[in-house]
């Protein structure tokens with residue numbers, strides 16, 4: 530098989546796996562990279578086609594239905610999905626897309642004539658088809674159900690974000706490091722706070738300026754906010770229950786706190802260790818389920834960045850809407866509540882628990898906090914203080930946002946954080 534067709538065949542296999550299993554994109558991609566010895570150019574192509582295909586699955590569904598009235602098999606659908614994405618949304622060369630798609634169709638023993646005919650029609654009507662908007666009816670029912678619990682304007686923001694690519698948001702240990710970075714780079718950037726910025730152009734994270742100096746990490750703006758907006762967040766005894774890959778731990782360490790770092794998953798702890806080392810932070814990681822922590826020692830601040838559906842990161846992880854299986858919406862609610870209750874036993878009086886999830890679903894956010902406060906009358910909500918982006922903090926004082934774009938064109942993830950103060 531020709532190289533172009535081989536990379537597209539990998540795209541096909543990865544898309545099928547994401548549709549049918551709970552496979553993680555990066556892991557399947559890595560297997561293909563090793564097996565076919567892909568170059569960084571091939572890898573970029575595979576990444577771009579897989580992710581854009583998933584992001585535009587909604588529109589492509591509408592387009593295919595226009596040209597084929599009969600029900601088509603999964604191989605043909607996925608082949609058309611990636612080919613149409615390449616033609617309409619990635620503007621790849623038409624002959625390369627059609628030829629390799631036909632070759633793969635023959636290889637898969639699915640109707641190559643049918644694929645060829647549809648792609649020819651798409652090319653003829655390219656401009657018109659590019660204008661097709663997202664159709665709510667093509668979204669999974671479970672997602673529409675959750676979406677309907679949000680206000681109309683928030684629903685629209687979420688739907689808009691489904692087609693969008695994420696940006697790269699960088700957080701620095703201090704303003705001094707941000708200044709050094711800016712003085713060195715030649716590409717466009719937008720500062721988002723005194724310690725953070727986004728850059729619009731990069732190929733590999735490792736090639737970004739001053740990577741090996743260990744002065745910055747990647748962390749979304751909204752995920753940075755809970756600690757960034759916390760006043761007097763220094764010289765405290767903190768425990769981070771759910772630490773990997775490390776964003777909140779790094780912020781805590783950069784603010785001169787004494788941090789106990791806990792992570793349950795061994796593989797993720799290895800990534801965290803690597804990240805800590807690059808950033809020149811020398812702290813041990815306790816690989817443990819936080820629920821089993823010894824209760825002798827008490828802390829002034831407890832960070833719970835709990836496992837969740839991660840629906841807030843839909844731009845970075847769009848496959849949640851693509852998979853055939855249900856999103857397992859309630860998978861983490863019990864763990865989230867157990868972590869909150871455990872924190873209640875480890876917090877000092879006047880200490881603060883910061884509960885966070887990258888989700889905007891009610892059952893992982895506000896409902897969990899209400900439930901916790903009902904059962905733990907010795908805790909009160911401490912409101913986050915509004916900053917320049919006031920809309921991100923709700924009337925209860927929670928950081929509570931859906932994926933959206935700020936006034937300065939910075940795209941942020943959906944995120945939730947509540948600060949609970951023990952007040953006996």
Ligand SMILES: C[S@@+](CC[C@H](N)C(=O)[O-])C[C@H]1O[C@@H](n2cnc3c(N)ncnc32)[C@H](O)[C@@H]1O
Pocket residue numbers: 770771772773774775776777778791792793794797817818819820834835836837864
């Ligand atoms: C949302 S991620 C944390 C992100 C991290 N705080 C950051 O800022 O980069 C949740 C993490 O919690 C870990 N985790 C889940 N349940 C846990 C538990 N019971 N005890 C400790 N860690 C847990 C997961 O393995 C995962 O690495």
